[in-house]
Amino acid sequence: MTRKITTIGFDADDTLWHNERFFHMTQQRFAELLADHADRDHLAERLLAAERRNLGHYGFGIKGFMLSMIETAIEVTDDRVPASVIRQIIETGQEMLAHPIELLPHARDAVEALSGSHRVLLITKGDLLDQERKLAQSGLGDLFDGIEIVSDKTPPVYARIFDDHGEGAERALMAGNSMKSDVLPVIAVGGIGVHVPHGLTWALEHAEAPQDEPRFFTLPDLSGLPALVDRLEQG
Incomplete structure (x- = not known):
């Protein structure tokens, strides 16, 4: 047949x-880093909006997520985000890229x-x-x-x-x-x-x-x- x-x-x-649980863990860390500038729910909304905007530029995946986090951090701090926070965002993304399957x-x-x-x-x-x-x-x-x-x-x-x-x-x-x-x-x-x-x-x-x-x-x-x-x- x-x-x-x-x-x-x-x-x-x-x-x-x-896969997605690593994004959630990183987003929780992102909220902690920016706790002095935006509450967790508002920050999540801003990050999701950035991800939606950036799909056409960066596509899907961790690198685009990292760039969207950096963009969101700049926005919610009115361009005053410390370089140390940017560094920690990059480090969390690098950890995601190295996480065991x-x-x-x-x-x-x-x-x-x-x-x-x-x-x-x-x-x-x-x-x-x-x-x-x-x-x-x-x-x-x-x-x-x-x-x-x-x-x-x-x-x-x-x-x-x-x-x-x-x-x-x-x-x-x-x-x-x-x-x-x-x-x-x-x-x-x-x-x-x-x-x-x-x-x-x-x-x-x-x-x-x-x-x-x-x-x-x-x-x-x-x-x-x-x-x-x-x-x-x-x-």
């Missing part, structure tokens, strides 16, 4: 390994289980060097048939990836923690989107789940993905 799903994409950050539960098992029967891809966005570092440390690199580190995850990007590495989006499935980046754009080009929620999700990745969409599924974790794929192929 011809396999209905030939290609499976996995998101990386907060799908295969922890910790796989999420069931991540390795799910990729291994599906790699024997399907073409599996890692599809992630962010800083190229940092994503390559995390992949190397994860120990999962050899399991993937293809690695795509992209500047953003849009319907045309997914269509191109699944054409290049598979048999088109219609025979592809994507699993990830971001409704906005991992699910909706894949469904938009005819693929199957599987949402695997994570306890922490960046505010700019929030989106509403599709309603009455037969190609949308949700799982509490990756342990159920091989069974879901099998069920879809038998249906």
Whole structure:
């Protein structure tokens, strides 16, 4: 029987390994550094606004986050932020870039289980060097048939990836923690989107789940993905 799903994409950050919690920890440290200039909630709003503005300039990832923190620090102090605070912001970003990778539960098992029967891809966005570092440390690199580190995850990007590495989006499935980046754009080009929620999700990745969409599924974790794929192929 011809396999209905030939290609499976996995998101990386907060799908295969922890990521967002390091941003939260750094943001807490940022609030402590600027406690004399802005309260925590106001500072968080200003930082999020800076991140939103800067996505088009810096893209996704830690380096853009660091620059947005520095910009926010300058703004909330009316250009009077001490150089020592700027130095500490840079140091916290460097710590993030060096933080060891910790796989999420069931991540390795799910990729291994599906790699024997399907073409599996890692599809992630962010800083190229940092994503390559995390992949190397994860120990999962050899399991993937293809690695795509992209500047953003849009319907045309997914269509191109699944054409290049598979048999088109219609025979592809994507699993990830971001409704906005991992699910909706894949469904938009005819693929199957599987949402695997994570306890922490960046505010700019929030989106509403599709309603009455037969190609949308949700799982509490990756342990159920091989069974879901099998069920879809038998249906």
